[in-house]
Amino acid sequence: MPQSLVIVESPAKARTISRFLGPSMDVKASMGHVRDLAERKLSVDIKNNFTPEYEISDKRNVLKTLKESAAHADDIYLATDPDREGEAIAWHLKTLLEGGKKKHNFHRITFHEITRNAINNSLKKPGQINENLVNSQQARRVLDRIVGYMASPLLWTAVGKGTSAGRVQTVALRLIVEREREIQAFKPEEYWNLDAIFTTESPKVTLKTRLAKINGCKLHLRDGKLAGAFADAIQDAATTHKVARVTSTPRLQHPAAPFITSTLQQAAGSFLKFGTKQTMDIAQNLYEGIDIGEGGPSGLITYMRTDSVNIAKEAQDQARAFISQTYGPAYVPAKPNVYRSRQTAQEAHEAIRPTDVTRTPDSLVQYLEPQQLKLYRLIWNRFVA
Template identity: 55%
Template sequence: MTRVDSQQARRVLDRIVGYQISPLLWRRVRGARSAGRVQSVAVRLIVDREREIRAFVPKEYWSVEAELRKLVDPRVPFHTRLVRINDDKLIDVEKGLFLLGNQGAADAAKAELEGAAWKVEKVDEQPRKRNPFPPFMTSTLQRAASTNLRLGTDQTMRIAQQLYEGVDVGAEGSVGLITYMRTDSLTVSRDAQAETLAYIREAFGAEYAPETPNFYRSRETAQGAHEAIRPTSVRRTPESVTQYLDRQQLALYTLIWKRFVASQMAPAQLLVKSVDILARNERVVTPRNFWFRASTTQVTFPGFLKVHGVEEGDEDKMAEEVGEAIPPLTAAEMLELLNLKQEQHFTEPPPRYSEATLIKVLEELGIGRPSTYAPTISTIQKREYVEKDKGRLKPTELGETTIDLLVKWFPDLLDVKFTA
């Protein structure tokens, strides 16, 4: 009964906010149209982020990269980056500390490094595994479609509804291609899992199917009324239904199909190699230890990456992990410096929310339900509280004025923890 009481309490609050506060806004704020328990908090998040961006003061810092090579064959150049000076991190964003905070400090470090001896201190190789991502639920599907396909939340749900309700696929007639798309559950039926594992063995080989099926835990707050979002049959591959779907339907179906099949596959096996290099110039009065690092990741077994590839938004991270090839090195080996490159940077403010990142924050804070994310984002734009600027959500003057009034007079209702 606790969940029932909770749902009824939310319904009452929705009525209070909608019926009592909205008329107040109409009288006090020109152009204001409505308030909502979820929508107003969403606007507040966007307003707070915008003000954080305005108040942000960038800090200067410098990075140093060294191009090195072995003294013996193979004398292939490779690149390393400065990560520490003595025992201090070069960059500690959380503490706001930057050892090379201006060009003078960077030039002094470069001058000292040009006369330094370069020695390999440590070579480390570690096997790692990368687990597949869980199948989609509503929020993650909306985020992935926004990031990968540039679809708005409304578009995503409309196309998903079409795939769920049914598409004419020739001899089979009208077939629902995916399961119900408004869900916060990661549960998968045993029959679907068995069919998928059989398909994986046939299409990719037995080694790509895990020894025991993959199971994913839903959030404690999940209602669990439906399965995760998946194809109704993995044997309806994107290629087999291409001729029956329009461009956007096919793109979304492919995204769902690949994510689900990958979620049932074996982990990817990686070999991570890192090299720590010490540069020290004994000819200066007070020598410093400059620690450089080079790292690379080799995929020894692709596992689920065979189907799904890199997670949405992680392309840059994966590219950084893979890195360039590092020649064979041993501890205590001396190296030759070829070039030093110093580069100026400035810290950047937090980005404005996209639809995808706003949904992620709402979900993490426990605000709204899978069925409300798309309508909420649509409503705050239709009400002209928020507008899009280069694909990001930006508050309008009306939105800021409205939130200021609501926070002043109804702080509890606009409190994130209260709404959650």
């Protein structure tokens, strides 16, 4: 019986997906990129429309295994990540596998969460490789190589060995330098604030206040002697202080939008003290699948590289039902919260959210490592809020 071959990037992702597929589907991992630009030369033909010159990576044994599996498959499903890098990996795999004696039907499938429904739905509606995404990745890779290989040697002569230039890092360095120059050029000015602590008589309440205006005019104290004179006047026993009026203003605070890659990294850094790489490595594990006692690994969050705050209606409905049942109908807004992504967002993915909101952080304590649990709790809390 001919098998279908499904190719993903990592063994962890392969193990999780294989749980949801029958014996006729063989799931293999490419271990990331199978081809790349050669390391010891430019590998870009500048005179021929900047054509990249690829070579097979050090994963020849992986490629050999994939070719052996492909020899028994009529259909090959390229299930790499749904982004530029994933699309490029799928394109390279197709290029390397389609040259054999056996003819294959190649299909591109994408999913933003590793769950049974997501995998089955993607298999029912396979597509083709998005050449625009492939071209985008190639252009970025070529630019990285050109800038790095051609600008770095100039730095070696001007600054010293070990320095490097890059498509992103060089621009970022300039922004940092410009900001630092602004800081160095800043001229500090002396100013004074007058703070006072009052206790009311009835009811007895302690208030910390700051003098902001005098006779309706905004206060700017640049002189220490003048500030001292105001302080003496405020503390003078002959001075009477009273509460002129009390105003109450209702405040409505909207929940923050669900996480995208950048906001997840920021929140993990602020609240959990995680570095960027640490955050993304843990998120990758949660996405690819962890054994939580359901007969094998399960994907716990959606794809973690995204700039979109969109939420699938199915996930939104599940969250509203969960909140109503767990916390009460009063906590469910009449209309779902809707957030807008930046104008430059690709909108290809969902926001980062739990794949199943009923998997509360407390229910996963025995299965997740402490750092995994902290990040999952952060993602779960933001989504439910």
